[in-house]
Amino acid sequence: MSNKESTMADLTKEELLGMYRQMHRIRAFEMAVYDGVQRGVIAGGPHLYVGEEAVAVGVCTTLRPMDYITSTHRGHGHLIAKGGQLKPMMAEILGKATGYCKGKGGSMHIADLNLGILGANGIVGGGLPTAVGAALSSKLKQGGWVVASFFGDGAANTGSFHESLNLAAAWKLPVIFVCENNTFAMFTPMEWTTAIKDLSARAAAYGMVGTTVDGNDVLAVYRAAVEARERALAGEGPTLLECKTYRFLGHYVGDPEDYRKPGEVEMHKKNDPLPRFEKVLIEAGMINKELMQQMMAETRQEAKEALEFALSSPDPDPSELTMDVRRPFKPLGDLERVSYIVEEGVG
Amino acid sequence: MSMREISYLQALNEALHEEMARDMDVFIMGEDIGLGKGTLGVTEGLRHEFGPERVRNTPISEQALVGAALGAALTGCRPIVELMFIDLLGVCMDQVANQVAKVTYMSGGKARPALVIRTQEGVGLGLAAQHSQSLEAWLVHIPGLIVVAPSTPFDAKGLLKTAVRDDNPVFFIEHKLLYSLKGPVPEEEYLVPLGVADIKRKGRDVTIVATSHQVQYALAAATTLALEGTEAEVIDPRTLNPLDVETIAESVRRTHRLVVVNEGCRTGGYASEVAATLGEHVFEYLDAPIMRVAAKDAPIPANLQLEREVVPKEEDILTTVRQMVGSSGW
Structure with a gap:
């Protein structure tokens, strides 16, 4: 029995179709954002996840609601895969009061602690230390949760990556470091900036397990994430899971994309994670063309409704601008002592 | 209220002992803490009393420490980070300015970054240009951070205890020339309010x-x-x-x-x-x-x-x- 078949056996038909739907949902959402930018109703040059859906869905399928993720500037896919709802997500991307963060966070800072989403992040590599801390918390509080930290090949060259992987390994913390190697750090191909081919090789330097998988094969990602998760829960520490994938769209919507080789995108589109998964499901007799078309249409409708919801939502009230900068100080009650003594002097 | 004279350093140490004993979610991490007195001496005895899980000696990774404190705070802990010198802000400023300080706002008020970063500043020991600065101006420029700098043992103890209990990120700046300063500190528990001169x-x-x-x-x-x-x-x-x-x-x-x-x-x-x-x-x-x-x-x-x-x-x-x-x- 091949690995793929054994993985299929782990997952029920319902779960597999759920993964498939989730991948479509992410793509439909991202294309709706793309359209929103083209129509001039979305600002801020959002970073889209089209082509990378298998990574988020493969990893997040292994997570429970109590588990946490940290995400990136290209985070919409991670958030949807972790349970983020399309309407408040889209509203946040449009900066509306009905967004997950009342319109103050935006595309790069969507967070929902209740869903275990510790936050997307505008700083490349910025979320890795947060993931280490959430995993430390799991250990200290014996909470039993694991943390998946998504980041890209660009982040793997930051100091934050080094410090975080070393610390998580030294303390054997339950983190899955998910490196989405989508070939480009912003506009720059990885071979220009990095001497090694597989970033997972760096795991050995930190004393953790490192694996590279085909990031466009959702079941391969799932399988590797299951193993990483088991290691984390067994107290064996973190894993560096590199998922090789490809960014179909620009770094952000509107980037000139003049850094790609001719024909490169077309070549990679033959490896699109969605048709690949469809083929597996069709061969397994779990899905037919009709059901596929139906799921595609339903997820597109959801995304369309999310954009309509966001467009019809109110902007935050101007009074919100300086709210939530910090929380009011807690009252101290009977223990409060403002001052011990005032030195002598003439008042 | 009965008083005794103790040093600024002892006052801080007492605050840490009391808050860690009071609340299991409080833990402390930093470089060279827990081995004997530590570099600053403020954490003396903590590891013996509370164990290595809650008093964590760390690698020299300020960026990861500050960020890990944030992650721990967002998931229910109340971490205290010891940043050995305020001059080290340069190596962890992204975590301080872009992550810790802004997360409350960026999350629309949902995140609770209840953490304290303790550090010390100032001249006095001939430590030269990279270990003697007073960088509070960098910090007060960042909305979301609470910046505290006590000048007496009384304030040091009362403010540190309050900082640990508060739900905002507090940057707590001690001064190397104040550690030996003695002053009256009540025997009884007390808290000094934040935001009050x-x-x-x-x-x-x-x-x-x-x-x-x-x-x-x-x-x-x-x-x-x-x-x-x-x-x-x-x-x-x-x-x-x-x-x-x-x-x-x-x-x-x-x-x-x-x-x-x-x-x-x-x-x-x-x-x-x-x-x-x-x-x-x-x-x-x-x-x-x-x-x-x-x-x-x-x-x-x-x-x-x-x-x-x-x-x-x-x-x-x-x-x-x-x-x-x-x-x-x-």
Whole structure:
């Protein structure tokens, strides 16, 4: 029995179709954002996840609601895969009061602690230390949760990556470091900036397990994430899971994309994670063309409704601008002592 | 309330012991803590009492430490990070400024970054340009951070305990020359509120706002000035951001003169911020321009004589106040 078949056996038909739907949902959402930018109703040059859906869905399928993720500037896919709802997500991307963060966070800072989403992040590599801390918390509080930290090949060259992987390994913390190697750090191909081919090789330097998988094969990602998760829960520490994938769209919507080789995108589109998964499901007799078309249409409708919801939502009230900068100080009650003594002097 | 005299360092140590004993979610991490006294000595005895899980000796990875504190805080802990020198801000500033400080706002008020970053600043030990700075101006410029700098053992203990309990990220700045300072601290438990300044000495002729170790110089200057017939009121903001503007403004409305003393560099410094803010509030009450007494705009030199010269001291405060009181206003 091949690995793929054994993985299929782990997952029920319902779960597999759920993964498939989730991948479509992410793509439909991202294309709706793309359209929103083209129509001039979305600002801020959002970073889209089209082509990378298998990574988020493969990893997040292994997570429970109590588990946490940290995400990136290209985070919409991670958030949807972790349970983020399309309407408040889209509203946040449009900066509306009905967004997950009342319109103050935006595309790069969507967070929902209740869903275990510790936050997307505008700083490349910025979320890795947060993931280490959430995993430390799991250990200290014996909470039993694991943390998946998504980041890209660009982040793997930051100091934050080094410090975080070393610390998580030294303390054997339950983190899955998910490196989405989508070939480009912003506009720059990885071979220009990095001497090694597989970033997972760096795991050995930190004393953790490192694996590279085909990031466009959702079941391969799932399988590797299951193993990483088991290691984390067994107290064996973190894993560096590199998922090789490809960014179909620009770094952000509107980037000139003049850094790609001719024909490169077309070549990679033959490896699109969605048709690949469809083929597996069709061969397994779990899905037919009709059901596929139906799921595609339903997820597109959801995304369309999310954009309509966001467009019809109110902007935050101007009074919100300086709210939530910090929380009011807690009252101290009977223990409060403002001052011990005032030195002598003439008042 | 029964009092005894203990040092600033002991006061901080007591605060940590008490808060860790009170709340299992409180833990502390930092470099060289837990092995004997540690570099600063503030964490002495904690590892013995609370164990290695809650008193964590870490790699030299300030960025990861500050970020890990954030992750732990967002998932229910109350971490305390010891940043050995404030000068190390440069290596963890992304986590401080972009992650910790902004997460409450960026999440629309949902995130609860209940963490404390303890550090120490200032000159005094000949540690030169990268271990002697006073960088509070960098921190007060970042919305979302609470910045605290106690100047007495009483304030140090009470403010640290409050900082640990608060749900905001608190940057807690100690001063290397204050650790040995002794002062009265109650036996009983108490908390000093955040955001409330303290009048350290009452006076009617001039208001001196001073921070951290400079409060000691300001009080010494006030004693000298009293012999000359000038009664200086000395105010320590204690919480540098948010600033308790009203306590200072109320004082200046009585004294009509304001001097602001801070050990950071003069240009773009904390003294400038206090001066500008008070200028907006009490300009019409002033009998003289607001004056700053701050460090010269130079890196801290290694030479001890030059180090004494680069930052304000009692004489600088005296000179400024005498000129101000002696002049006939504007």
